[in-house]
Amino acid sequence: MFFCLNLKQHLRTHESEKPYSSKKTCxxxxxxxxxxxxQMVTHLEKKPYCCTKCGKGFSQKVILLCHSRTHTGEQPAxxxxxxxxxxxxxxxxxxxxxxTKVVGV
Structure with missing residues (x-):
């Protein structure tokens, strides 16, 4: 069942089917x-993840982690x-x- 659900979701990417919408916001x-x-979290006035250095709020933890590197100077990539x-x-x-060089464009 789980596999079929993921397959259905994956097939949507090929068919450009987008059944979920945020009609009330954007x-x-x-x-x-x-x-x-x-996406719905991005519309919240108070974001769930907040930077302890500058107070800026983020909708996802991974975005906060990336932002925090601007304060620490860490550049792992x-x-x-x-x-x-x-x-x-x-x-x-x-x-x-x-x-990389683009040839023949």
Whole structure:
């Protein structure tokens, strides 16, 4: 049953089906119920995760963790090509594109 549910959710990504919506707040539609839950938290006035250094609130714990690195200076994701470091691996992934050449565009 669990596998079939995940398969159904996965197939929605291919069909662009987005049955979950936040009609009362912003009107956005989502393919996964969990993503809708994360979205609804972003509309709360008081966020559930708060930075102890500056008081800024966040809707997800992982976003708070990434933010806290701006205070500590920790940059755990580093480029193996040039050595530049980043707060989050997303920024490293984006940076890595600067090392690849696009041919014939």
């Amino acid at each position: 009107g956005k539609h989502f393919g996964y119920k969990q993503i809708l839950k994360f 580093s480029c193996k090509v040039c050595g530049k470091s980043f707060y989050h691996k997303h920024y490293l992934t984006r940076h890595m594109k600067s090392h």
